[in-house]
Amino acid sequence: MGSAGLARLQGLFAVYKPPGLKWLHLRDTVERQLLNGLNAGKPPAPEQRVRFLLGPVEGSEKKELMLTATSVPSLTTHRLVRGPAFTSLKIGVGHRLDVQASGVLVLGVGHGCRLLTDMYDAHFTKHVSREKLDRILAVIQGSHQKALVMYSNLDLQSQEAYEMAVGGMLRPMNKSPMLITGIRCLHFEPPEFLLEVQCMHETQQQLRKLVHEIGLELKSSAICRQVRRTRDGFFTLDDALLRTQWDLHSIQDAIQDAAPRVVAELRKNLRSGVDSQQLPSAEQPQHSKGPSSTVQGGSCAKH
Template identity: 55%
Template structure:
């Protein structure tokens, strides 16, 4: 899902694609966002368009201080990731999953930040790249707010843009000017292989994959 204040990749299914969306959801794949922030004020909904709650100073904040907070966030979330993955990290299975990048909660969990870094910093503005699981965009806005508090200031979120949703990136997205039958068909075929590869890798699907059913229906 993606709320109305966010932008970027939004995946839709057509026909058997609706079943594929469920299958991909069960893979619990990482989403990636660029998130903009502005130090110096707080609002009631954590966004820059919300009702102003307070203004604060921010001159004491440096990029180094921000990156230290981000490192703490990532470290705390890595522990949560291992806990909700229910994997014994001393086993060969855990090692093989780690090598393949498949350590992830395969069930419900709170939002988990798997990676976060500062893309640019120019007071009072900053931009983060956030890799996450089971998030909402409002959760990311609140995260910006909490970063401001940790830095003894305040902050609002100015932008949430999803640049990757599992196997889909902004390069796969169709701008509004290409919302036509031919472009949609081309997009489906272009993404078919990587969707099938991910389902096979994560869920072990083969000939029973909905993509094979789609091939049969369209042959």
């Protein structure tokens, strides 16, 4: 496997993080599995070196010794001498999930860590699930839409701003607070409700606080029972590798399958000010660092 296997690991892939597992523990588990896979390959044949060894003279009845040139294997490259060929990997974690949250977690390997930054700069929205009251949700979405326009630094009277707004392509130019681009109720059966939220630059704590504030607006109380990310940028639950798939070959295949989509989506979403020539082609190994996501959550309200 060796260097050839490592070359196929350069890029992005997604895993499914179960609740109760720390993202750092997940990352370390993935690294350990990859290192085991890379080091499990058959080692190359040892190099040969010439040594002059003392030995009896052939055909001589006397006990004479002479030096003879002999080819022997060199042990300096033997695995038992030098240790495993791969001892660490550069693995970056995209938009992190806290311990209790579950869902899509994007990771980058090697040069793929640079693409995590590109994903962040592209400002992909993230889905989150919780609950409803159409009137309150409409007010929340409207206020966040105005904030999104402000942080996009666009002239509202320009044709560019109009076309980007119609196409749903408005993105903040720089850092911003959590911005919600879409929110709707998927299920409403008091006291339970389920919300789907499309957002960017959020944390799970802010999402839980959002559910609490919705309860206050309803002159009631609401708590978030579960957060589940269902999309991170262009990675969805269908792309997320289950824990049984966190091995070398599955991750290599996932990176290669995602590579054309990674390049296409980043070129489409990055602003014109970003040099798209720096992005890798879909035929080359990928690079990465930085994310965006989708989350789903459950909540309950008391009236």
